[in-house]
Amino acid sequence: MVSLTVNGQRHEVDAEPDTPLLYVLRDHLALNAAKFGCGLGQCGACTVMVDGVAVFSCVMPLLMLEDREVMTVEGLGTVENPGPMQRAFMEEQAAQCGYCIAGMMMRAQALLQGNPHASDADIRAALEPNLCRCGTHMRILRAVRRAATMMQSAGAETTGAVR
Template identity: 60%
Template sequence: MPAPITLQVNGREATVTAEPDTPLLYILRNDLELNGAKFGCGLGQCGACTVLVEGQPVPSCVTELQAVVGRPVTTLEGLGTPDNLHKLQRAFIAEQAAQCGYCIGGMIMEAKALLDRNAEPTDPEIREALSAHLCRCGTHNRIVAAVQRAVKEG
């Protein structure tokens, strides 16, 4: 029987009972009901499941639960609330950067990490930061425009 494991997610403690090698994505979605991170490829190559661990973007589908114990995890749900959206969330809405929306959670989390380390990234820096994220809808230009809007918002 797996032992209880306590995590720090979105500023709160959460205790789950799971095997230590369980993918973080499964815990977030199934146990904690945080659905911003999506299952895409399951190989850490598409970016749909990106969350922040200690402020760094990681693919939660290949990050084991044991790797985040004692380290703060931030998901899309931890950025803002429906009544008080984070500036990136507002910018993605304003720029209509999502069509299906499947990749957007990961894109926003990657953009958050970028803006945390570089408050005024250039277009090439934004494109480079988001280059590993796959969007099949083709809204790439609107996604970049959303990050630019968030930069201007400060």
């Protein structure tokens, strides 16, 4: 049994220590946003955050996650109340087939949590490991910029700062 926290909820998972996190998320916890793409950490469809860092869940063994914080796109918000990143991707219609989008959102979320004022160059560099075959790159970039603005506005409202 391995203990890990996913989207703020503690889980005891009964799986082999070398089981990839992606399989634990999808098969044990029914969190299906992260996708199996290549299984080699080369496409980014499986990207989630571990302790605030974007990682390829297809190559992250369960053993490495004991007492660590995992966040998936499901942890960013709900259908009824999507988080800023999710809203921005919807508003910019950033998905075409949608297969890459959860991974793109998680990599962008990790970037903006560490660098809320990321430049276009920062965004492009952060998203480089994630592939999108549909070619919605420009809409994805607009969505990340929109999410950054939304997150900054939410922070100002929370802290009482003047916008």
